[in-house]
Amino acid sequence: MKKKTMSKNFRSKLITFGIVIAAYLIMQILIGTGNVSSLLKGLLVPLCIYAILAVSLNLTVGILGELSLGHAGFMCVGAFTSAFFSCCVKESGMPPALRFFLAILIGALSAGVFGILIGIPVLRLKGDYLAIVTLAFGEIIKNLVNILYVGRDENGFHVSFTNSLSLNLSDQGQVIINGAQGITGTPSDSNFTVGVLLLLVTLFIVLNLIHSRDGRAIMSIRDNTIAAESVGINVTKYKILAFAVSAALAGVAGVLYAHNLSVLSATSKNFGYNMSIMILVFVVLGGIGSTRGALVASVLLTLLPELLRGLNDYRMLIYAVVLILMMLFNWAPRCIEWREKIMHRIKGRGKETKEADV
Amino acid sequence: MKKMKKLLSVVVASAMVLAMAGCGNNGDGGSAGNSSAAGTGGSSASGDVFKIGGIGPLTGEAAIYGVNVRNAAQIAVDEINAAGGANGYMLELNFQDDEHDAEKAVNAYNSLKDWGAQVILGAVTSTPCIAVTEETMKDNMFQLTPSGSAVDCAKYDNNFRVCFSDPDQGAASAQYIGEHALAQKVAVIYDSSTVYSSGIYESFVKGAESQSFEIVCAEAFTADSKTDFSVQLQKAKDAGAELVFLPIYYQEASLILQQAAAADYAPLFFGVDGMDGILGVANFDTSLAEGVMLLTPFAADAQDEMTQKFVSTYVEKFGDTPNQFAADAYDGVYAIKAAIEQSGATPGMSVSDLCEAMKTGITSITLDGLTGAGITWDASGNPGKAPKAVKIEGGVYVAM
Numbered sequence: 001m002k003k004k005t006m007s008k009n010f011r012s013k014l015i016t017f018g019i020v021i022a023a024y025l026i027m028q029i030l031i032g033t034g035n036v037s038s039l040l041k042g043l044l045v046p047l048c049i050y051a052i053l054a055v056s057l058n059l060t061v062g063i064l065g066e067l068s069l070g071h072a073g074f075m076c077v078g079a080f081t082s083a084f085f086s087c088c089v090k091e092s093g094m095p096p097a098l099r100f101f102l103a104i105l106i107g108a109l110s111a112g113v114f115g116i117l118i119g120i121p122v123l124r125l126k127g128d129y130l131a132i133v134t135l136a137f138g139e140i141i142k143n144l145v146n147i148l149y150v151g152r153d154e155n156g157f158h159v160s161f162t163n164s165l166s167l168n169l170s171d172q173g174q175v176i177i178n179g180a181q182g183i184t185g186t187p188s189d190s191n192f193t194v195g196v197l198l199l200l201v202t203l204f205i206v207l208n209l210i211h212s213r214d215g216r217a218i219m220s221i222r223d224n225t226i227a228a229e230s231v232g233i234n235v236t237k238y239k240i241l242a243f244a245v246s247a248a249l250a251g252v253a254g255v256l257y258a259h260n261l262s263v264l265s266a267t268s269k270n271f272g273y274n275m276s277i278m279i280l281v282f283v284v285l286g287g288i289g290s291t292r293g294a295l296v297a298s299v300l301l302t303l304l305p306e307l308l309r310g311l312n313d314y315r316m317l318i319y320a321v322v323l324i325l326m327m328l329f330n331w332a333p334r335c336i337e338w339r340e341k342i343m344h345r346i347k348g349r350g351k352e353t354k355e356a357d358v
Numbered sequence: 359m360k361k362m363k364k365l366l367s368v369v370v371a372s373a374m375v376l377a378m379a380g381c382g383n384n385g386d387g388g389s390a391g392n393s394s395a396a397g398t399g400g401s402s403a404s405g406d407v408f409k410i411g412g413i414g415p416l417t418g419e420a421a422i423y424g425v426n427v428r429n430a431a432q433i434a435v436d437e438i439n440a441a442g443g444a445n446g447y448m449l450e451l452n453f454q455d456d457e458h459d460a461e462k463a464v465n466a467y468n469s470l471k472d473w474g475a476q477v478i479l480g481a482v483t484s485t486p487c488i489a490v491t492e493e494t495m496k497d498n499m500f501q502l503t504p505s506g507s508a509v510d511c512a513k514y515d516n517n518f519r520v521c522f523s524d525p526d527q528g529a530a531s532a533q534y535i536g537e538h539a540l541a542q543k544v545a546v547i548y549d550s551s552t553v554y555s556s557g558i559y560e561s562f563v564k565g566a567e568s569q570s571f572e573i574v575c576a577e578a579f580t581a582d583s584k585t586d587f588s589v590q591l592q593k594a595k596d597a598g599a600e601l602v603f604l605p606i607y608y609q610e611a612s613l614i615l616q617q618a619a620a621a622d623y624a625p626l627f628f629g630v631d632g633m634d635g636i637l638g639v640a641n642f643d644t645s646l647a648e649g650v651m652l653l654t655p656f657a658a659d660a661q662d663e664m665t666q667k668f669v670s671t672y673v674e675k676f677g678d679t680p681n682q683f684a685a686d687a688y689d690g691v692y693a694i695k696a697a698i699e700q701s702g703a704t705p706g707m708s709v710s711d712l713c714e715a716m717k718t719g720i721t722s723i724t725l726d727g728l729t730g731a732g733i734t735w736d737a738s739g740n741p742g743k744a745p746k747a748v749k750i751e752g753g754v755y756v757a758m
Binding site for chain 1: 416492552563
């Protein structure tokens with residue numbers, strides 16, 4: 001019995017990895033044969049970014065069962081710390097591969113630390129209250145970054161919260177984080193291969209966590225906190241574990257984001273609550289708790305508005321309609337009933353043909 | 359059920375891949391139809407039209423700027439085509455939405471590349487524009503931004519702009535105030551959350567160091583707190599400021615004027631090009647703007663023939679008064695045309711060759727446009743034109 005469930009988990013994991021690897025190989029072949037448009041080529045890295053975000057948020061929302069609306073805040077932390085690091089060591093002659101590797105580690109670590117710091121007070125709250133506080137956290141991070149000025153000259157780093165003039169830099173000094181103007185000139189180290197590798201690592205971490213002893217403890221908290229506590233599960237510890245891992249992975253996505261574009265500034269579009277909601281939409285429409293669903297939904301919903309560019313002004317309208325339709329298809333009771341009926345019929349027919357074959 | 363799920367996931371995965379491949383093929387097919395691969399420096403589109411790609415926000419909070427640029431660029435393109443085109447070749451404009459976001463701007467640029475764009479007019483706003491410059495630099499595609507005013511918008515030698523850069527505006531304002539001895543004590547209210555406003559503010563402070571006046575108070579607000587300015591105005595009043603410098607857009611400026619009037623505070627107000635449009639704000643008592651000075655390259659109610667013709671065409675076609683973004687875009691298209699004619703470029707040239715030709719072409723043209731007479735460009739990408747100061751008197755702009 002045990003062996004059977006193990007192999008089921010293992011097979012399910014393999015399928016998830018297989019989808020990603022197959023998509024990667026097919027895209028590589030298409031790129032190699034010159035069959036890919038520039039638009040799609042430019043979208044490959046963002047696709048990886050959003051997939052990582054969706055998979056990591058699924059850990060908080062789907063597995064831990066807490067609604068977090070501040071995921072973009074963690075992404076922002078990862079993006080800015082790593083871009084800051086990369087800009088600082090850009091001219092030191094460090095090989096790009098090593099620099100990017102360190103940037104990823106720094107982004108993940110700092111976002112993870114923020115996850116723990118935020119998690120300790122915040123995870124005492126539940127439901128709506130948690131959602132509100134995480135929402136506020138995301139906005140605070142965004143606004144903090146917007147008034148942060150950091151410069152460097154031969155005397156070391158200067159930090160200010162008013163404007164870049166009050167940094168008192170010497171003539172050789174340069175402003176690295178320039179308030180609302182953000183960081184410009186981040187080396188563009190992100191590429192599709194690195195993105196897919198990071199996505200695979202993310203999937204590996206999340207899937208293994210879910211199917212481990214810790215993961216089962218986390219899910220038991222989701223299902224019934226009191227029962228979980230009564231059997232001796234340390235609720236706070238597991239909540240923070242899941243929250244911090246989820247935050248760190250969002251930080252990794254932020255690193256990819258920062259190193260994909262040459263300009264990084266915290267606007268409501270990329271790190272505000274709009275983005276947090278967007279990631280939540282990926283998770284909800286992919287089916288809460290389903291890693292593979294989050295993956296597919298994030299890819300589809302990122303591609304959709306870009307592929308609809310031909311419709312000009314109508315593209316956002318169509319996008320919204322598709323979102324509503326997907327929501328209905330996934331969650332409306334009638335739809336679920338209808339889907340089950342269809343599934344049942346297909347399954348029944350499959351059995352019949354099998355019997356006929358025999 | 360389990361098998362079904364597996365089957366379903368396989369189906370979905372393959373559908374996904376097919377969709378991606380399909381879109382890849384379609385996109386490529388589109389540009390292949392026009393001859394070989396566009397963009398990466400190979401030989402480019404069809405051979406009888408110049409394809410201009412526009413990038414700007416058509417949706418979202420900054421949509422007004424992008425829509426103005428798109429409309430005005432379309433007017434300019436139509437006019438040029440009706441008059442026989444550039445060098446005898448027609449122009450074609452394709453304007454893509456970037457939602458005022460750097461990532462979306464790069465997507466828009468890539469989709470324009472698939473369409474076969476040879477010249478980029480954009481992006482309209484600064485941050486997306488900086489992201490696009492990185493991409494055009496890689497492809498060596500000629501890029502002219504109508505209104506990307508941050509310094510980095512013209513970072514590489516293939517980037518040019520029509521508007522003033524932020525430092526130019528701030529320094530020019532400081533110089534103007536100092537030289538005309540408008541005030542001794544100056545207050546600044548600026549938006550620290552936009553690149554535009556904080557950029558002008560910083561250069562204004564630098565420019566003020568060498569002038570005779572003193573900045574007695576500098577108050578910031580952000581995009582999240584742009585409705586109540588009573589605190590900032592009170593501080594300016596307490597500091598005894600005789601002039602308030604407003605390097606911000608007209609929506610907020612109109613609120614500041616109203617609230618200052620309500621608080622019986624009547625200093626001189628001095629704005630920059632973002633202030634243009636203040637007379638058109640709905641429910642705004644234009645008598646409050648009486649005496650406001652602004653440095654702007656364009657005023658929709660100017661009396662010269664060119665402006666009047668442009669404004670009337672714009673109003674007729676789109677039912678709205680154009681702002682200075684529209685004027686910048688209109689001049690931008692004409693600058694592209696002039697650069698093409700100067701360099702003798704043809705649509706058959708590769709994107710990279712076209713860029714090289716236009717890069718030298720644009721530095722030797724002189725353009726009489728809506729935003730100034732005798733505009734020239736140097737290799738740095740910045741335009742050479744005189745800033746025009748206007749004063750609002752009797753509800754219209756009067757040149758100073």
